[in-house]
Amino acid sequence: MTGLPLLTSCTTNSLSYVGANDITGSFSVSMGPNYVYIANLALAHNGLVYVIIGNNNLWTRPPVISEIKTGSGPNGLPPSFFRVLSYKTTIPTSGNMAWTGLTAGSYTMYIVASDDNPFDSANFGTIRSYSISAEVPAHEYFLAAAVLLLLALIF
């Protein structure tokens, strides 16, 4: 496999879980000035987690499963962010994810889990949605207020 980075290890082949699967319990979706992260997300079985974020000004409706699977927004519109996580029940952190490309605006994050099967025979759980936006840190508010005050003093 020339043209690829060094292969350091590989596992043996094992059967995938195929069947009903969904997110269990609660998990965290948190935001900061330029990031959003997911923590403590867990599935009932090994599976895949599809995370897609769309700009609310662009997406006029939520995406459906067929669109999410191909990393697309509604009617083929591009996402702001798309990622697939491979969740293993033996690795609790495999459901964690962070993205540091968040910019100012209003977004919706959609999360859906499937069984351990990326093919079109996959079994999906419920699509969950979360409104997100970049949070402006407090020091930026202080800086803006200081600039306004300075301008007022000058003029």
Added chain:
Amino acid sequence: MLGVVSTNCQITLSKSFSIPSIGMEMNFNVVSPGITMDSFLYLNFPSYYSSGLGPDIKCYSPSGEIYCYVVDRFLTMQYLGVYAAGASFTITVTGVTMAINYNSGTFSFVFDADNNPSNVLAAGTFADSISSTVLTIQNFPTINIFSFTQSSAFLREEAIVITLTFYLSTTLTSIGLGQSLFMVFPPSFSDVLRFATPSCNLNILGNTLKNYVSTCSVRGMRIKMPFLDNLVLGSTYTLTVGGLINPTFSTSNLYRYSLEITDTTGTSILAKSYAINCNYILPTFSSNPITTTLNYYLLDGTAITSLNSMANIQSSSIYISPSSSVASAVYARNTYLSPLSNLLSSPSNINLLSGSNPFPIRLSSLTSGVIYLYFSKSGDGQYYSNLPPLTLTTSKNYFTSVSFVETAFSLPVGVVETNYTLVVTLPSSLYPMSEVSFTVTLSSTTTGISMRTEPTIISFYPGKVVASILVYVNDATSWTVGRTNSLVFTPTAATTSYAAGTTIPLTAVAAPSSPPVTTFTLNTATVSSISFNIGCSEHGKFIYHLSRNFAYNLSACSLNQSTTVYWLNQNSLSSLRVYESYYQCNDVIGSINVQAGVAASLTLSSLQSSTSYVVDGFCETQAGVQSNFTSISTATLTNGGAVNTMNFVFASALTTAQKIKLVCALALNFQVDYTKVSTWDGYYCSELLNRRLLQEDYTQNSRLLTATPSTVVVYFGVNSYTTSDTSRTNIVAQANTSTLVSNPLLMQISSIPT
């Protein structure tokens, strides 16, 4: 009593290479009795010709090679061309072995306009000809071949180069411009030599600057090479012939290549090589051990190299398969076959897709004739051998009338203007290769029913073998229970594929007392089919729609009743899902005629294994009254396949292109269907077609924080297009070895293309 139409037909004979034991060329100069592409010429040779006439007989008309075959000394030729009465043309028969004991005998011939033996066009006799030199040139000089090389001895290989080194004795008379060098091939090349496009070079040994031959053409089992200049006698020459194709099947090495030099007339041999004076043996042809052999098969596993069809009617199904177990064989590589330019086939493009089973292929042509098929293939990386040549002979249909699956209809009585829809279906043995049409009429106009459209013309195409006919009640007092009539199907002027039309009787029955009630239950499911029990309480048809059933979107492929009926009447479903590309619904819409209260069965085959389907069905009376929709969700049985996975950890994260490269490499390495190998994030080997790749924002990678970005989880899916999927067993056998897991570099340095 045999009738003979023409008395003006004449045949005279001349010969080339008319030397005992040599394969000669016989030129039959014919004054036509008026023949078409459907005509036959039967030639009966005198008894002193050997049985079979020669090791390989080929026939040519002025327009090229024509179809002929020999039984004993009886030569039958077809598809000669079209020649008006009185027109002269020449038919050449090559490869006839001249008899050792030469006599002057008599040929007899018969021209027949068709294969109906009750009448012939012309018949007669003509005398054999004798060459003036036949008895004098028998001990001509010998060409001694010193050495021989052949670039490959593997069967079916192309672009073969043969090199022969031979000596021309000074005892020969001058040889040069106007004369020709012939290379004669053994009979094992009889099916492939016609497809060769040879290139030839004749040099004095060691001097490649001067080429002594010009063009290079195939005629029968010879390659003819006219000399460009006078040859230097007493010199050693090297003949290089390229662009050849090796034999299709292994044979004995009884015959060898030989060389002949002819005079300026091209009819007499001046010198030739003999096997006993040639210092070489013919290669022992064998299959290339690193390729898998493809052949043409019938469904029962019989290998074939010839196929018969009637003009514009699809032949019986043949299969291109790597083994005689056609039903269970699986293609391991995508392979594309071409050309199909002068051939009609169903399906129209013959693409062998990795992971799928061999599929039925039906061939034909629009007119009578013979097509020598030799497919060139691409896309498989020389994984498969070349296919053998296939001879497709197409004849005019003189005897088989059109017929339909439906043999009778029961038509309820009704009030005036009651409409009925009658559906007729062509049997598979009469599927057309291009449009055929029939005018439909009623045998009687006085029984109280009429055609809704005058004239009613129905058409059939490949893929559309069902047609609807509308009739209505025009006199309710005449169309009473027990009254009969018939639908008369007459081929239109442009439809010549069937010998005659047909009729289907209609019988008036009591009108239904209530809307139809549907009986629709699941019978059995196999890995590739689902059977149902169906029934309708009234005469009419059962209409069904099968589609994939996706658990996460149960309505993804659903259609309502009116939409189903609309698509039932369309020629093709190709535009049904034009606005939805994600769901592969695999729609099947059809109908079958049912009698009131008579149970019937419906079997939907060629389905994917381990796959969920939903089938919707309802009854519709001939008057158009529909029952309620009934849906059955079911699944085909598993073919033994299972989704499985492996994790690969690399020293650094892979780019999208590298992920695609990885899954392609794994598909090749494990020899599994490349469409069933995917990374966890959905990249396939065919991902270049996926719009997501085009939209990929590579900068996201640097901003994505995950625990193990360099781990690639690869999934191997179920190949549901086969009846038996052993791919996981194959993967486990290769992947779950302690050697590989402990030393993954073995995989990285294995035979993976860059």
